[in-house]
Amino acid sequence: MKLKTSVFAGILAATLTPLAFADVTVGITLSSTGPAAAIGIQSRNAIDLWPKTLGGEPAKYIVLDDGTDVSKAVRNARKLTSEDKIDVLVGPNTTAAALAILDVLKETQTPMVALAASAAIVTPPDDPGRHWAFKMPQNDSLMAQVLVEDMVRKGFKKIAFIGYADSYGENWWKEFSNLAAGKIDVVARESYQRTDPSVTGQVLKLMAAKPDAVLIAGSGTPAVLPGKTLKQRGYKGVIYQTHGIGTLEFLQVGGKDVEGTLFPTGPGVVAKGLPDSNPVKKVASEFTEKYEAKYGANSATQFAGDAWGAYMVLDNAVKQALQQKAQPGTPQFRSALRDAIESTKELIVPNGVLNISAKDHQGFDDRARVMGKIEDGRFQYAAEK
Template sequence: MKPQSIRLTLPALLLAAGLAHAEVTVGVSISSTGPSASLGIPQKNTMPFLPETIGGEKIRYILMDDASDPTQGTKVARRFVTEDKVDIILGSSSVAPSIAISEVADESQTVQLAFSPIELKPGRGAWTYRLAQPVKLMADAVATRAQANGVKSIAFIGFADAYGETWLKEFTSAALAKGIRILATERYARSDTSVTAQVLKMMAAKPDAMLIAGAGTGAALPHTTLRERGYTGPVYHTHGAATRDLIRIGGKAVNGAILPAGPVIVAEQLPADSAPRKPGLDYVNRYEKQYGPGTRTQFGAHPYDAGLVLQRIVPVALKHAKPGTPEFRKALRDALESERDIVVSHGVLNYTAQDHFGFDNRGRVMLTIDNGNWKLLK
């Protein structure tokens, strides 16, 4: 596969001595084709919004498509570190290639800013940091809201894959802490066209509420089936469902759905003193001016947030080493863990050696669907 090299740089400026500034080279692996293209395409669209220069140095972005495939993700990452000599890697859009890239990041000691909330085995991921909120943070938000709404019991249905199982694990823990019992657990495949049998079992358990751990269009199927079968109670979703696809496919049936999301989804509705409001509005205004009203996604904002992180850590690293060196790559990692309160459209990041997610409660909001639109819940 041929790389698509995007040079989002200002014209080359020569120094008085006749030598050019060193470039900071950024490799970007995005799933713009394959099963995760719905995540990767808005991320690819966001790339022109990233900074062209930082700290007086040009930034060169090399953009490649990993096709949502972990094998291709490994190939892309190896090309980045062996041929392109990148200083940092951004991506991937989806879990499997992001995990594959993390292996190369560890081996080459190159910082990776992942766009997905990947969980890595103990002892791995020393060079991998996430720009997507951890499931644990979002599961706690759902459990907290459900408790506040008087929910004592819940039935769960989720994708029969890593996403669904991670949500079941984290929500089970969060629910237990809030005194909420899980009365039924069901699974379904992303490609399923019917979940009637699972829904009937959930309803037979007579829970106070339902939780659907799906994403995109796949999150709509259990919800619409519940309504078709006569269930009228509250339905909660996960942050993977915070897309217009849920509203488009679900229609009136998903009205009233409750779910967590990154703050950028409702940037205009955030309080004036909310830290992510300003960068969120900046991203939304840029993106929707280019691609139309309502086209924002929380996934598309991750590369934009990567640009904000780079603006904080590159100047710090430049004080210690020159781009293109192992010392500069280490300096970038040190800066990630020493810089405090990096404000992005999805929240506020404070990475440490122990915490490579960096988010706190400012990285989540709770929403409902109100007549086809997102509404921030206070």
């Protein structure tokens, strides 16, 4: 009788004990070295602040450096999926690497939350690889829209454009020129390589068109060169940049030559200056305070905010995926996690409000962009006038 009672008690205890899950494993590939290191380091700084749990369960983070090398990023993704059995991949920072990893996602059925910008990473979302791909940075179209609105509001009629001679510059040209059509006359277009030591020839051609403003479509420190050259050549018009400039290194390298530059940005970069009515201000400010408490005043960037937002997306999605009773480390959990990310609704992260769906694997709307300006060596909010 005692044996039966003991067995019954054991069964009852097992029934009442919450289901124990394995650790949720997150693989992360970042450009901590190489040309995109300024971006990758900002992402890594934010990731170092991630809590050690996801969805209330213990989490394991495996961080690898891809050296801003596409082939190494792919090797990292293959190692993380095959050897480390990750449940989700975060990163990479560059569009080329994210696109190259799509085949790995398709083969291993592993979701990815990229920290690179191009809409091509997630469009079309019904593509077999992109079915598993999501990304944090705003689409270029959303940022180009706020730029065009600002130019029109300021009464500019003629704009010149110079951008990288790669996918970043090409996509920005496509988005900007489409949105500018019928509103602004784009009077000149030039391009340059990220490693070019001089853009004097291109700048002289831009200035010859006598534009009211110039848009530079670059990212990180190589985006400094056209603006610096324009200033040195005596250009007096307004200089715009894209949200890709949001690194402290850009400010350091640019110095006085980038003062007055206007750019679109996520709210997290300029949280302190946002009006109280901004729906993102509370979350953005909380992140900024946490980040700057460790890394110093005015150190928060777009890329750090995106990395913190990735944690918030995963924390929210893991809670939902665990309800399916699938164990982390299994194909069933990866699938449940992908579906949960895709069902993210009204989630406020430092750079906007996410509503992800089967038709939109990015998910930001107009609440994810404001205009910023460089003033006194800092990224600041540019209030509409």
